Amino acid sequence: MQLFTEEWLEAVVEALKKNEDFQKKAEGFDSNFHFRVLKDRKAKLKKDIAFGMWLPTAEPSWFGTKPDDEVDIILEGKAGTYESVFSGKKNVVAALTMGALKLKKGSLAKLTGNLGAVGKFIEVAGSVA
Numbered sequence: 491m492q493l494f495t496e497e498w499l500e501a502v503v504e505a506l507k508k509n510e511d512f513q514k515k516a517e518g519f520d521s522n523f524h525f526r527v528l529k530d531r532k533a534k535l536k537k538d539i540a541f542g543m544w545l546p547t548a549e550p551s552w553f554g555t556k557p558d559d560e561v562d563i564i565l566e567g568k569a570g571t572y573e574s575v576f577s578g579k580k581n582v583v584a585a586l587t588m589g590a591l592k593l594k595k596g597s598l599a600k601l602t603g604n605l606g607a608v609g610k611f612i613e614v615a616g617s618v619a
Contacts, residue, residue: 491618493573494527494539496553501618506548509614516546516607521600524556526566533569546607563596576616582608 491498506512524542529535542561543551558564571590574580583602585591593601601608 493576494535494541494569498618499541499551499553502615503543503548503551505614505618506543506546506611509610512607512610512614513546515610516604519545519600519604519607521545521562521596522556522560524561524564524595525572526555526564526594527572528566528568530569530571533573535569539569545611558595561595563600564594565591565596566594567591576612578612578616582612 491501521544522542523545525540527535527539527541529537540555541551541553542556543549567585567590571580571585575582575585575591580590582591583605586593586598586601
């Protein structure tokens, strides 16, 4: 399945809803999480993509952009960076620290305070890819 498609997002949402470990670790996260995936020739993504979901339930979810004031957390980066994170080749904290992924809105403390949920989210999303 190709990353960053509507089909992929639907599969990720279903996998997150069914994953008891993610649901347990993400309890209390309670945020609209918006991902902006920027076009990247190396990753063969020809246009910017955006998607998001409410965590921990993964619903509602959406494919496309939402206004900044309608979401709590915005994470932005090139498609290749997201691919590296979802495949486990790059650590999300390192990607944030090095600026490969940018927290455009939201609290870094909330992300780092929920690393168990973030790590499980990455594992589940990566397993769908």
